[in-house]
Amino acid sequence: MPMPTEERVSQLVAGLVERRGFDLEGVEISTAGKHADAQARVKVTVDSDGTSDLDTIATLSHELSEVLDEAGDFGETPYLLEVSTPGIGRPLTAARHWRRAQGRKVRITLRPGAEPPDPGGSTRFEARVGALDEDSVALVLGGKQKPHRVPVPLADIAEAVVQVEFNPPGAREMELAGGVVPGRPVPGQDAEDVQGNTHAVSVTASDSPTEGIVE
Structure with a gap:
């Protein structure tokens, strides 16, 4: 059959x-x-x-x-x-994915022709997910050393994949991101959530x- x-x-x-x-x-x-x-x-x-x-x-x-x-x-x-x-490493392809990934580090690839959020920066970079707006998402760039938040249109993002983290993020990073959505995995404690x-x-x-x- x-x-x-x-x-x-x-x-x-x-x-x-x-x-x-x-x-x-x-x-x-x-x-x-x-x-x-x-x-x-x-x-x-x-x-x-x-x-x-x-x-x-x-x-x-x-x-x-x-x-x-x-x-x-x-x-x-x-x-x-x-x-x-979905375990760590899942792609973000819908608005609900971005909402649930708040506070997580992601690897982002911009669409051809899109301007990097930082002047002179790359179109492929890592950032921490902040609050989702109607058609854009706040991304925290600069890591622990120089964290800063910038809005990026969702239409400019070709691919975004949640990254594995074994070390906790900086306090200022998480403050700018707005924290993690209740009930979601905590960054820096991903060993048990790689596969979901x-x-x-x-x-x-x-x-x-x-x-x-x-x-």
Whole structure:
């Protein structure tokens, strides 16, 4: 039986994800093995404004497995469902991502033709995320030594990726950024958040019971 598409799985799970207070950030489907031994891996990434601990993700994971189980799109093909939150290294591609990343250090690449926020500066630089405005974001440049805040239009940013931090930022940096959104990881304590929270459920067939496996 053909595998369902990522778009199809997104349609199946989106409603439940939203009702549980999450945003659906992506669905990835891959397969391992051949023919009778083939197994599908379904990764569902979700996020929210609040704290998403492992117990919450585990509950959502089991509920999503029931939705996929009832739909029956995988037929008799076993699959591993992984539900996770975005870890450090996630790209910022929507306004909600910037809002949730307040206080975090990001690596930014500007679009061709965009002016660097500091005169004579590079179009590729690191900054700390401040408050989000309607069409721009405040970025704190200069690190611990010379922190200063500048507004940058979101339209000028081609790519922004949250960076891993093992050392705490400067107090003035964080003051200019406005602090970290409640419930989000604290900069300088990223060792446990590189991959985010992940819960996996192994499903042997569409009418089989599920068994949770915490990774």
